[in-house]
Amino acid sequence: MNAEPAVQQRLLQLAEVDAELNRIDHRRRSMPELAEIAEAESSVRQRKDAVVAAETSGGDLDRDIQRLERDVDGVRSRADRDKKMLASAGVSAKQASDLQHELETLARRQGNLEDELLEVMEQREAIQTNLDAARVELTAAEQTLADASARRDSSAGDLDTTEAGRRRDREPIVASLPADLLALYEAGRKRHGIGAALLRVRRCGACRLELDTQEMSHIRSAPPNEVLRHEECGVIMVRTSESGL
Numbered sequence: 001m002n003a004e005p006a007v008q009q010r011l012l013q014l015a016e017v018d019a020e021l022n023r024i025d026h027r028r029r030s031m032p033e034l035a036e037i038a039e040a041e042s043s044v045r046q047r048k049d050a051v052v053a054a055e056t057s058g059g060d061l062d063r064d065i066q067r068l069e070r071d072v073d074g075v076r077s078r079a080d081r082d083k084k085m086l087a088s089a090g091v092s093a094k095q096a097s098d099l100q101h102e103l104e105t106l107a108r109r110q111g112n113l114e115d116e117l118l119e120v121m122e123q124r125e126a127i128q129t130n131l132d133a134a135r136v137e138l139t140a141a142e143q144t145l146a147d148a149s150a151r152r153d154s155s156a157g158d159l160d161t162t163e164a165g166r167r168r169d170r171e172p173i174v175a176s177l178p179a180d181l182l183a184l185y186e187a188g189r190k191r192h193g194i195g196a197a198l199l200r201v202r203r204c205g206a207c208r209l210e211l212d213t214q215e216m217s218h219i220r221s222a223p224p225n226e227v228l229r230h231e232e233c234g235v236i237m238v239r240t241s242e243s244g245l
Helices: 005-029 032-087 093-175 179-192 213-221
Strands: 196-200 236-238
Touching: 005 093, 005 179, 005 196, 005 236, 032 093, 179 236
Parallel strands: 196 236
Antiparallel strands: none
8 A cells, every 4th residue: 555655644643643532531431530439339329228227227116116105005094994993882802802903914014015115215216316327427428429420520521622622633634544544544543552653763653662674674665655564563654754764
């Protein structure tokens, strides 16, 4: 393939623009905010799980409290009824003895229920403290995530602006290149990440390998308009005054 030296040198301009686009893409994929966001998202999930667990425990204890309160009310109602019966006229000695025995049993039952209720209420208070703390931690984690996401978006916006500018720079260069030369460049860029590089003092600018004597001899004897590719890396080697030929 042949192309005028000036046309070949435009490949270097294109390669410079593409290298910058590659660097932009690398910066976008390696932004420190991405790691911060991943960590913050994990923290948010953990805090949400802690809130749900505390809310679930709190709900279970609330139901236990309601059940115990109903049981206490039921015992009190039964004791009030027995007291009224005991105080009424016409109660036999046997009935009075039975009622008195039941009142004593109900009093013990009420005491046990009230002790259990107090214990559950203390547990509920502790769960509420944990829930309040978990919600505070969740809010903080969500704020950390929001801050990291905002920084990510700002950095990405700057990169998008820079990328758009470099792509605008690329368009006229691409338009000025012959289709076959551009296709060869793009094929090399797809395979090796670099489509063209400067030959600088016996060294390929893409793979940095020094060319041997035989290859240098071939390059020196090649016409200026011949498009040369490095045998090792396959990249187009562009000759300029820096090539030392």
